[in-house]
Amino acid sequence: MFDLLIINGICPDFKKGEIIHADIGILGGKITFIGQADDELKSSAASMIDAAGKVVSPGFIDIHMHEENFAKEGKHYVISEKMLEMGVTTGVAGQCGNPRQTLKEFKSVLEENGGSPINYLMLTGYNTYRVKHGVGRYDQPTEEQKKLIHEDLKKDMEEGAYGLSFGIEYDPGMTLDEMLEAVHASCYSPEQMVTAHFRDDGPRAVAAVNEMIQISDNIQQKFQISHLSSCAAVGVMDECLSIINEAMDRNPKLDYDTYPYHAFSTRVGSAVFDDGCFEKWGKDYSDILLTNEPYKNVFCTEEIFKDARENHPQMFCVAFVMNEPEIEAAIVNKKGMIASDGVLQNGSGHPRAAGTFPRVLGRYVREKGSISMYDALRKMTVLPADRMGLTHKGRLEKGCDADITIFNPETVCDQEDFLQLKKPVGIDYVIMDGEIVLKDGDIVNGRRGRFIPFR
Numbered sequence: 406m407f408d409l410l411i412i413n414g415i416c417p418d419f420k421k422g423e424i425i426h427a428d429i430g431i432l433g434g435k436i437t438f439i440g441q442a443d444d445e446l447k448s449s450a451a452s453m454i455d456a457a458g459k460v461v462s463p464g465f466i467d468i469h470m471h472e473e474n475f476a477k478e479g480k481h482y483v484i485s486e487k488m489l490e491m492g493v494t495t496g497v498a499g500q501c502g503n504p505r506q507t508l509k510e511f512k513s514v515l516e517e518n519g520g521s522p523i524n525y526l527m528l529t530g531y532n533t534y535r536v537k538h539g540v541g542r543y544d545q546p547t548e549e550q551k552k553l554i555h556e557d558l559k560k561d562m563e564e565g566a567y568g569l570s571f572g573i574e575y576d577p578g579m580t581l582d583e584m585l586e587a588v589h590a591s592c593y594s595p596e597q598m599v600t601a602h603f604r605d606d607g608p609r610a611v612a613a614v615n616e617m618i619q620i621s622d623n624i625q626q627k628f629q630i631s632h633l634s635s636c637a638a639v640g641v642m643d644e645c646l647s648i649i650n651e652a653m654d655r656n657p658k659l660d661y662d663t664y665p666y667h668a669f670s671t672r673v674g675s676a677v678f679d680d681g682c683f684e685k686w687g688k689d690y691s692d693i694l695l696t697n698e699p700y701k702n703v704f705c706t707e708e709i710f711k712d713a714r715e716n717h718p719q720m721f722c723v724a725f726v727m728n729e730p731e732i733e734a735a736i737v738n739k740k741g742m743i744a745s746d747g748v749l750q751n752g753s754g755h756p757r758a759a760g761t762f763p764r765v766l767g768r769y770v771r772e773k774g775s776i777s778m779y780d781a782l783r784k785m786t787v788l789p790a791d792r793m794g795l796t797h798k799g800r801l802e803k804g805c806d807a808d809i810t811i812f813n814p815e816t817v818c819d820q821e822d823f824l825q826l827k828k829p830v831g832i833d834y835v836i837m838d839g840e841i842v843l844k845d846g847d848i849v850n851g852r853r854g855r856f857i858p859f860r
């Protein structure tokens with residue numbers, strides 16, 4: 406007896422370490438059968454999906470994304486819908502030190518809305534509270550300021566945050582000791598996770614990676630190096646990967662995530678674009694694309710860049726400064742996970758928010774053959790699930806949550822467009838807790854997601 410039976414597909418079996426042919430039966434939101442369904446079982450299914458020629462995968466888990474800014478942009482979903490459209494069923498937000506609102510506020514909007522398109526796990530973020538308590542970007546906090554910051558972090562922890570994120574590059578005054586103190590003051594379980602957006606990119610990325618490894622070595626919690634490619638895919642990826650691989654061998658609590666685009670995205674007023682950045686990257690003003698009015702879809706000149714920095718510092722921009730072979734190296738490395746780092750502002754922004762997972766499957770698995778389907782799926786499902794302690798997600802096993810993404814391996818891909826967000830192709834179905842929430846690329850239920858607290 407099944408609510409839903411998915412037949413004839415292929416799926417990753419993470420216990421066997423291979424892709425297998427299997428039918429999957431779902432009852433009461435859980436996977437209750439995996440194997441070859443006979444006619445009797447088929448006739449007991451209330452509904453059936455024929456997935457012949459398709460991959461039936463656990464729903465993708467995006468271990469690094471940025472949530473909606475409900476306070477500034479209204480209590481509706483944009484990025485969470487983009488996530489669902491690309492096959493993500495669970496995301497980990499509150500990243501790069503910059504949660505968009507307190508966790509209490511975030512949760513109350515999800516509740517008011519009767520759910521969200523995807524499930525959310527949240528981190529609390531250091532920089533947001535550092536700024537709130539008046540610490541200058543290049544300064545260090547006083548003892549009193551630290552106390553206030555830690556109190557705010559602890560409030561988010563009490564609301565169920567999974568851990569703490571830092572955006573070191575955004576507040577260059579932040580020291581290693583300051584970060585360690587914050588972790589020790591606010592995290593209360595070794596099972597929590599700490600993440601960091603590096604201090605620097607370009608030639609100084611190696612030092613930045615070493616600093617993050619140092620954080621990891623000095624805390625009990627899991628530690629995630631965020632979106633490695635935007636730090637190291639500028640000439641030093643090989644060196645960074647060998648340092649990280651070695652550190653991960655010795656410290657199993659360390660890991661990293663990365664996204665598949667050769668451009669990064671952040672606020673144009675941020676310290677990332679301080680003097681000397683173009684020399685460091687070997688790039689020019691014209692490699693920066695602005696994403697909002699009055700400069701929506703405008704590539705910079707020196708004059709526009711300076712005006713945007715001065716008068717629209719909060720505007721997001723896209724910087725085309727990374728090298729494709731190094732992007733690929735971070736994806737195909739035997740360690741590491743895939744994550745989008747998706748971030749949108751007033752509905753627009755970098756296409757990674759709408760296409761990361763389909764792009765890896767289309768470009769690197771199918772077109773280039775540089776990573777196997779199995780390994781790519783592992784990096785977007787079971788690895789992040791285990792990392793977050795979600796033992797009932799990220800895998801297709803009996804008793805697990807029926808969060809499933811069905812896609813066409815012959816067509817799946819993003820539609821990269823830096824001027825306008827486009828839906829990916831090839832995502833046929835997304836199922837959450839046994840219910841179809843997306844069909845043929847269209848969302849049919851955008852309220853199946855929940856906030857998942859740390860416990």
Ligand SMILES: [Zn+2]
Nearest residue numbers: 501602631632
């Ligand atoms: Zn970041």
